[in-house]
Amino acid sequence: MKKINTMAGMLLAAATAMFSASCENDNINPYDYAVNNGNANQGSTNVIKTAVAEYPVGSLVWSNDTTLRESVEIPVGTSLYIEPGVTVTCKADVQVPVEVVVLGNLYCLGTAEKPVTFTSDCKKPEAWGGIICGYNSEEVVLNHVDIAYAGATPTESSASFQNKLFKTTIDGGVPAFHFCNVNGKFVIANSFFHDNYNDQTYFTGGNGVIAGNIFADSGNAADGGEAINVKAGCKLDVANNVIYNACTNAFKLSNAGNSEVVPLTDMTVYNNTIVDCGWRRSKNKKGGSVWVEKAARPVFVNNLCYDSRFGLKQPKQDGADMEHSRLTPNYYYASTATGVEQMAKGASLGIWFDTDIKSATAGQFDPLFKLFKQNAGMDINCEVDDPDKGAPLAFDKAWNFDLQQGSPALSGGVTDFARIFPNGIPFFGMKKVNFLDSANDQNYYFSAPLPQPRFGAWL
Known part of the structure; x- marks a missing residue:
């Protein structure tokens, strides 16, 4: 594991505009090249300048594609900026899985045309750990990432384990992204999480906006996996996301971990689309589209659930705080008789509201996606990750989960509730960046979109 210090970060940033054709961008050692090639601040004593932007002195800036062979640890008080179009490739054939441990701040400055990419050289799930944030991490921006x-399992030598983050015992993999600072801020916007081996995201504290993302092919048949897993200590606006093939839950909403110092979680979760989730746990009756437990009290409305096992569920005991929650209206569609039965009134552990829209017969109330191919042999209780045995097909980015004209899901939603952050969340590390052209210029406020009187996400 490499701990990047601030002086190395200044040199690294200054060097990012200095690369010649002799440097292979996909084979850069991110720790040594700054020292070997740097000329401090390119003549400026006030900023670190690249071809894209000017950054405050003391920042880390990655401007070129980078291959990581060991974990990166961003110190407390230090900010790493990753510029548009940069690909970070994590090597899979290493003794200790690569992790990006953010004890300070992280800003991934992707754009629609030039996203920031975190990937592996083998292109297989469980190839590297994830982005794991520390208890003093103040700001994280994942925009167009x-x-x-x-989802790899850490070892006792892993950066996250050494910093006592996420896991205190080695008993499984880490999420693709984890945030835990109750007083910190994060945003996940316009991003694509896919083919991650465990949970896509896991939150045990923080103020956040999660909007406009796709979470696809989450988890594995043996260990499960949620797309969005929320515990105590969070304030979240979650809207306009598409969740496909989360093998346990699309959302797991909980106030687990409550104590005198960890506040109850508040969240608004609205206008999201959930498709083909929950297929791996039919024997123990857990999993499905949404699982609410341990005094969770969300606003959960205007969401569209399509061919997922069950609808809204809670444990028989220690479930949602129904008195302080708002869990209707939502839209539940089933193309099979089994799906209808599992969402019916009186179904085990199900939460029923007459104000929801639910298929009473197979195929009733088809929301009419613009483009989607369901597995012809789909089995929402299949428990195996094999499309030939009923599991969802691999996600196709050509699919379009917006609704056709005439869809019955285009009306019936509600807008009479307040977002947690109606004015958005400011990220002051973004404010300090001076983008040098309008194509890359980015605001430092992020907010969830206004609720729409329809069901599901819009694209």
Whole structure:
């Protein structure tokens, strides 16, 4: 594991505009090249300047594609900026899985045309760990970021384990992204999480906006995996996301971990689309589209659940705080008789509201996606990750989960509730960046979109 110090970060940033054709961008040692090639601040004593932007002195800036052979640890008080179009490739054939441990701040400055990418050289799930943030991490921005093939199990030598983050015992993989600072801020916007081996995201504290993302092919048949897993200590606006093939839950919403110092979680979760989730746990009746437990009290409305096992569920005991929650209206569609039965009134552990829209017969209330191919042999209780045995097909980016004209899901939603962050969340590390052209210019406020009187995400 390499701990990057601030002086190395200044040299690294200054060097990012200095590369010649002799440097292979996909084979850069991110720790040595700054020292070998740097000329401090390119003549400026006030900023670190690249071809894209000017950054405050003391920042780390990655401007070129980088291959990581060991974990990176960003110190407390230090900010790493990753510029548009940069690909970070994590080597899979290493003794200790690569992790990006953010004890300070991380800003991934992707754009629609030039996303930031975290991937592996083998392009297989469980190839590297994930982005694991520390208890003093103040700000994380993941904007237009592609994160794939994470979820490896740490070792006692792993950076996250050494910093006592996420896991205190070695008993499984880490999420692709984890945030835990109750007083910190994060945003995940316009991003694509896919083919990660465990949970896509896991939150045990923080103020956040999660909007406009796709979470696809989450988890594995043996260990499961949620797309969005929320515990105590969070304030979240979660809207306009598409969740496909989360093998346990699309959302797991909980106030686990409550104590005098960890506040109850508040969240608004609205206008999200959930497709083909929950297929791996039919024997123990867990999993499905949404699982609420341990005094969770969300606003959960205007969401569209399509061919997922069950609908909204809670444990028989220690479930949602129903008095302080708002869990309807939502839209539940089933194309099979089994799906209808598992969402019916009186189904085991199910939460029922007459104000929801639910298929009473197979195929009723088809929301009419613009482009989606369901597995013809789909079995929402299949328990194996094999499309030939009923598991969802691999995600296809050509699919379009927006609704056709005439869809019955285009009306019936509600807008009479307040977002947690109606004015957005400011990220002051973004404010300090001076982008040098309008194509890369980015605001430092992020907010979830206004709720729409329809069901599901819009694209």
